[in-house]
Amino acid sequence: xxxxxAQDLLALDPAAQDLLFRRARTANTFTxxxxxxDQLRAIHDLVRYGPTAMNAQxxxxxxxxxxxxxxxxxxxxxxxxxxxxxxxxxVAVLAxxxxxxxxxxxxxxxxxxxRDGFAGDPDGREEQARLNAALQIGYxxxxxxxxxxxxxxxAGFDPAGVEREFWPDGRHRVLLLMNIGRPAAxxxxxxxxxxxxxxxxxxx
Amino acid sequence: xxxxxAQDLLALDPAAQDLLFRRARTANTFTxxxxxxDQLRAIHDLVRYGPTAMNAQxxxxxxxxxxxxxxxxxxxxxxxxxxxxxxxxxVAVLAxxxxxxxxxxxxxxxxxxxRDGFAGDPDGREEQARLNAALQIGYxxxxxxxxxxxxxxxAGFDPAGVEREFWPDGRHRVLLLMNIGRPAAxxxxxxxxxxxxxxxxxxx
Numbered sequence: 001x002x003x004x005x006a007q008d009l010l011a012l013d014p015a016a017q018d019l020l021f022r023r024a025r026t027a028n029t030f031t032x033x034x035x036x037x038d039q040l041r042a043i044h045d046l047v048r049y050g051p052t053a054m055n056a057q058x059x060x061x062x063x064x065x066x067x068x069x070x071x072x073x074x075x076x077x078x079x080x081x082x083x084x085x086x087x088x089x090x091v092a093v094l095a096x097x098x099x100x101x102x103x104x105x106x107x108x109x110x111x112x113x114x115r116d117g118f119a120g121d122p123d124g125r126e127e128q129a130r131l132n133a134a135l136q137i138g139y140x141x142x143x144x145x146x147x148x149x150x151x152x153x154x155a156g157f158d159p160a161g162v163e164r165e166f167w168p169d170g171r172h173r174v175l176l177l178m179n180i181g182r183p184a185a186x187x188x189x190x191x192x193x194x195x196x197x198x199x200x201x202x203x204x
Numbered sequence: 205x206x207x208x209x210a211q212d213l214l215a216l217d218p219a220a221q222d223l224l225f226r227r228a229r230t231a232n233t234f235t236x237x238x239x240x241x242d243q244l245r246a247i248h249d250l251v252r253y254g255p256t257a258m259n260a261q262x263x264x265x266x267x268x269x270x271x272x273x274x275x276x277x278x279x280x281x282x283x284x285x286x287x288x289x290x291x292x293x294x295v296a297v298l299a300x301x302x303x304x305x306x307x308x309x310x311x312x313x314x315x316x317x318x319r320d321g322f323a324g325d326p327d328g329r330e331e332q333a334r335l336n337a338a339l340q341i342g343y344x345x346x347x348x349x350x351x352x353x354x355x356x357x358x359a360g361f362d363p364a365g366v367e368r369e370f371w372p373d374g375r376h377r378v379l380l381l382m383n384i385g386r387p388a389a390x391x392x393x394x395x396x397x398x399x400x401x402x403x404x405x406x407x408x
Contacts, residue, residue: 004242006245006246006249006250007246007249007250009242009243009245009246009351010246010247010250010350010351010352011223011350011351011352012220012223012224012250012349012350012351013217013219013220015217016216016217016220016350017250017350019215019216020216020346021250021251021253021254021343022250022253024253026255037407038208038213039213040401040405041210041213041401042210042211042213042214043214044401044404044405045210045211045401046210046211046214046216046221046225046226047225048398048399048404049225049226049228049398050225050342050345051230051345051355051357053357053359054359055396055397057398057399057404059404060404060405060406061404061405061406062405062406062407062408063405063406063407063408064408065407065408066408068408069408103399106397107396107397107399108396109396128359130334130335130338131334131338131359131379131380132338134334134335134338134339134342135338135339135341135342135345136342137339137342138254138338138339138340138341138342138343138345138346139225139342139346141254141255141339141342142224142342142343142346145216146214146215146216146220146221147213147214147215147216148214148215151255153255153257155257155258155332155335166408175335176335192259192311192312192313193259193310193311194252194253194261195252195261195307195311197244197245197248197249200248200252200261200263200264200265201244201248201264201265201266201267202264202265202266202267203241203266203267203269204266204267204268204269204270204272204273204370
């Protein structure tokens with residue numbers, strides 16, 4: 001007896017599995033169709049419920065819409081990513097707020113005093129900010145796809161340069177860029193291989 | 205004229221939105237119902253398609269099923285997390301493989317030479333491993349919920365101790381623990397406040 005197909009073992013319906021993971025792909029080119037603020041608000045309204053340690057929610061998103069704002073980013077983007085970033089309908093700069101502890105009294109009221117413990121621990125704060133903002137970027141990418149849009153996440157850029165340009169107060173760490181839009185006809189490269197279950201999961 | 209409700213602006217159907225984000229919650233207690241390997245295989249089969257930089261997929265998952273394995277973990281778990289971790293049907297230890305570059309010739313064949321560049325850059329490798337494995341943990345958490353299960357992610361533990369205990373070769377960084385199971389009747393605490401759109405998103 002063989003196990004049933006993986007998609008039948010999930011509570012999530014197959015169309016949603018396709019939309020979010022199985023058929024979703026990283027887009028490299030986009031149509032001219034704009035991505036409007038209502039769509040971004042709807043994505044945020046969904047993914048803001050994703051969990052973070054101490055409910056700290058350190059992710060901050062900077063949307064580059066204007067030509068001027070886009071031009072400020074491009075010098076820090078690797079040459080292989082520059083053309084598609086210049087042309088995408090929307091570019092999101094995804095950053096972690098390393099002073100997330102200041103919001104703990106509101107966001108984690110039953111342990112509000114944790115704020116003071118982290119105030120003297122900038123290294124620990126930055127590590128938590130990077131981890132939890134990256135989790136939130138995972139949720140955000142799923143949210144972009146939930147909106148019927150394609151995401152083009154990019155790690156090829158100069159983070160220190162982007163931080164100086166857009167967050168000169170030194171309070172944020174830029175983790176990833178993401179182009180967002182409707183995929184063009186030639187948006188996809190061939191899908192790359194994925195690791196198998198025994199390569200990823202070990203049981204004790 | 206007001207904008208339509210956020211859930212109507214998404215391509216993902218409202219039931220799936222509820223399953224993955226709106227009604228999904230971090231569980232603190234679980235029923236005794238086991239979580240079997242087929243469910244974990246189905247979760248992996250879905251979320252392995254989530255994107256990572258250079259398709260490197262650095263996340264490694266250690267499932268603690270046996271009582272002996274669970275007992276090895278508990279001394280490193282913070283006291284506030286110990287009881288629920290001892291009782292959960294399944295505990296996943298989520299770690300990043302800092303030697304992910306060794307797989308690039310298979311996983312990113314059109315730039316296989318990137319392996320050699322990263323071989324001499326352990327700090328850059330570790331930063332990429334932490335970022336991309338955390339993205340993958342975001343996908344994994346969504347996948348646990350897609351399987352109709354509840355996740356209980358936990359940051360309160362001693363990562364160096366867990367690494368020594370389960371990955372003595374020094375090649376992995378443990379990022380998060382996650383209890384997995386069916387939520388018990390008293391699984392939820394009150395939902396904590398989430399940041400609003402203007403607190404998270406800025407547009408230029």
